[in-house]
Amino acid sequence: MSKIEDLKQQGLSLKLYNLYECVEALIKDAELKDSSYQEFLETVLEGEIRTKEKRAQEIRLKNACFPTLKSLDNFDFDFQKSISKKKINRLLDMDWIDDIFNLIFLGPPGVGKTHICVALGYKAIEMGYRVTYTTMDHLMYALKTSDISRKSKSKVNKIHSSDLVIIDEVGYLPITRDEANLFFKLVSELYEQTSIVITSNKGFEDWNELLGDPALTTAILDRLTYKCELFNITGKSYRLEHRQSIV
């Protein structure tokens, strides 16, 4: 094996992936620039740190399970006037996650609730936070089956180790009494530990009916709204207004 090949293999066994992939380029570059030993070492280590951060971000993104990727750059705030661009942009520093604030987006279908919460979640991942996205329906399934399904158990564990949990589409499908209890248990466990983002097509006044018990609804809303920013989104469905057709 050549010396270069030896270095590559040593890099690989130490999980120095940038060294493994770029050892020749690193050496050539150092020769070209006539780098000092110290400069060379710095370049090698910086490359390793960059590569590790990129891989970690890719893993966080995969773990988040977003249904699609969205960015606020292509959110049309002129179309959606009920939500302030300034207020949403202020959330991009992610201080609210550090302060364990929740966000609740209420509004009819197609007004951009999922778009905004996925865009915020993606930004949070870029900034190093662990995020889990789930619909309420999938969340209920995971909570109900976590004792018998390893996949569900791992999803529930992931939720508990996240900095931010996005629960989309609360209220689209009916919830049984047992499911409402499981939801309360989760919200209580995450309370003041993890930021929660909720989207719902139902106003709070309809949550009683959704969750089937006024005392439970009050207890859940109490916890969710204690430290919370509420966005009431109104207006027309972006989907309907921008309907695409093939003919």
Ligand code: ADP
């Ligand atoms: P909701 O979750 O409120 O039902 P979505 O966020 O899924 O709505 O939006 C439906 C579709 O319309 C998505 O493809 C989304 O990217 C797009 N959309 C919604 N509002 C806007 C907007 N103001 N600007 C750009 N795209 C939007």
Ligand code: MG
């Ligand atoms: Mg949605």
